[in-house]
Amino acid sequence: MQTLDVIKKRRSVRSFTDKAVEENKLEKLVEAAIWAPSGGNRQPWNVVIVQPKEDIEQIKAVSPGILGNPGALIVLCADRTKAGGNEEAAGSGIAIMDIAIAAQNICLEATELGLGSCMVASFNPKAVIELLDLPERFVPELVVSLGYPQNMPDAPPRRTVKETVIRWIKPG
Amino acid sequence: MQTLDVIKKRRSVRSFTDKAVEENKLEKLVEAAIWAPSGGNRQPWNVVIVQPKEDIEQIKAVSPGILGNPGALIVLCADRTKAGGNEEAAGSGIAIMDIAIAAQNICLEATELGLGSCMVASFNPKAVIELLDLPERFVPELVVSLGYPQNMPDAPPRRTVKETVIRWIKPG
Numbered sequence: 001m002q003t004l005d006v007i008k009k010r011r012s013v014r015s016f017t018d019k020a021v022e023e024n025k026l027e028k029l030v031e032a033a034i035w036a037p038s039g040g041n042r043q044p045w046n047v048v049i050v051q052p053k054e055d056i057e058q059i060k061a062v063s064p065g066i067l068g069n070p071g072a073l074i075v076l077c078a079d080r081t082k083a084g085g086n087e088e089a090a091g092s093g094i095a096i097m098d099i100a101i102a103a104q105n106i107c108l109e110a111t112e113l114g115l116g117s118c119m120v121a122s123f124n125p126k127a128v129i130e131l132l133d134l135p136e137r138f139v140p141e142l143v144v145s146l147g148y149p150q151n152m153p154d155a156p157p158r159r160t161v162k163e164t165v166i167r168w169i170k171p172g
Numbered sequence: 173m174q175t176l177d178v179i180k181k182r183r184s185v186r187s188f189t190d191k192a193v194e195e196n197k198l199e200k201l202v203e204a205a206i207w208a209p210s211g212g213n214r215q216p217w218n219v220v221i222v223q224p225k226e227d228i229e230q231i232k233a234v235s236p237g238i239l240g241n242p243g244a245l246i247v248l249c250a251d252r253t254k255a256g257g258n259e260e261a262a263g264s265g266i267a268i269m270d271i272a273i274a275a276q277n278i279c280l281e282a283t284e285l286g287l288g289s290c291m292v293a294s295f296n297p298k299a300v301i302e303l304l305d306l307p308e309r310f311v312p313e314l315v316v317s318l319g320y321p322q323n324m325p326d327a328p329p330r331r332t333v334k335e336t337v338i339r340w341i342k343p344g
Contacts, residue, residue, distance in 0.1 A: 003284035004200060006175050007207045007277050020343070028176060030333045035179045036276070037291060041328045049340045077338065093268050094293055097314070100269035101276040104208070105179050108280070112175035119209060121266055138338065142269070156213045161202045166249065166310065168221045171192070 013116025014067035016147030021072040025113050032109035033102040039094040044082040045102050048075040048132050065122030070145035077138035099141045106144050116149035178283050185288025186239035188319030193244040197285050204281035205274040211266040216254040217274050220247040220304050237294030242317035249310035271313045278316050288321035
């Protein structure tokens with residue numbers, strides 16, 4: 001698929017079949033995340049991959065944004081020690097941008113692999129830290145839920161290029 | 173190209189030839205941004221496209237992060253009225269993530285189109301607002317510089333999948 005086709009084909013999928021997500025596909029998704037750009041090439045992300053139903057259920061219970069029964073979760077965490085070089089910078093705008101970009105890479109590669117995906121920011125970070133027993137330096141920022149789509153939702157309406165461009169300063 | 177190939181081929185390009193960026197390619201890049209996911213489908217972004225050399229020079233003068241002589245800039249702005257539904261939310265984590273995701277779509281589509289790109293967060297927002305005469309509700313969050321690459325930089329080192337995964341909770 002052409003890049004723009006993949007970009008347009010990606011939907012936020014919130015209902016999944018029972019089919020398990022293959023480990024080699026999950027590895028490819030992490031690889032996609034790894035190749036995201038990051039501020040100062042700090043790569044301030046790490047991930048936890050969750051596959052067992054009961055573990056996913058526990059995370060769902062503290063994550064209003066996770067819908068349906070995903071076959072896997074990738075929890076993207078900011079590493080306080082890498083984000084901006086100091087502890088406080090983990091939640092900084094740049095680290096958050098870096099994590100979001102890595103998550104989009106995951107969702108686009110998932111589309112290419114026939115998987116449905118959904119980025120979720122609505123979860124209880126403290127509860128997720130506890131459930132995953134995360135080392136202190138990691139802060140969960142986004143969860144990507146993954147699985148084979150039960151049905152593909154229609155694309156929500158988008159604005160046109162004209163509506164999106166405030167001003168186009170052209171040569172001459 | 174396969175999605176993962178495009179993801180891996182994208183470099184942060186900071187030196188460009190004199191060749192102008194075609195308008196139809198810039199339109200495709202905005203289209204790529206438009207199809208990014210966003211929190212609550214709020215699509216809190218708008219863009220300004222800048223092509224004339226002298227306008228680019230003015231923005232460069234207040235943007236330490238813009239290197240080389242890009243043929244075009246796409247300035248991604250958060251719309252305060254759309255980000256989270258209230259004025260204060262423009263700079264919120266979710267709106268910033270939405271903008272970063274849209275910027276990554278631009279950079280991946282640019283790669284597909286043979287263009288070099290670089291995301292830049294290091295600029296003086298107030299000066300950019302003034303130079304672009306932005307309506308009050310817009311806040312510039314990221315600039316993507318674009319052009320035909322003079323030379324493609326080597327990929328900076330990346331961590332492996334193993335180094336990136338904190339924990340992989342597998343079934344059984």
